[in-house]
Amino acid sequence: MMSNGECHATLNLMDALFYWLQMKLVSEARPQDTAAAETVRFFAQILAEDHGVTSFDVVSMDDAKIHVSYRQPDGSSRTVWFDREAAEQLLHQPILSKEELEAEKERDTHA
DSSP states (O other), X not given: OOOTTSSGGGOOHHHHHHXXXXXXXXXXXXXXXXXXXXXXXXXXXXXXXXXXXXEEEEEEEOSSXXXXXXXXXXXXXXXXXXXXXXXXXXXXXXXXXXXXXXXXXXXXXTO
């Protein structure tokens, strides 16, 4: 997770929505993952503060797409879609502890 003020100044609206969606899916799949929940809140903050988006949510999913609806600063609503496979990519990556990450790095350096 990035800390406030780091790197997000250049995130455009679609990137911020996509990252929020990815982390929302991870957070819902792993309710015990507090880092994922914090990251969802971080991207929600970017959407609100940097883009003036007042509400956003997943409105539908099919085999290929996930549709996200959001309200723009002028009050109008928009719906966009993201590739489902790309949005769910983080769900298929293992969660490793610091110790496991260090052991993995150590194995890679000796391989």
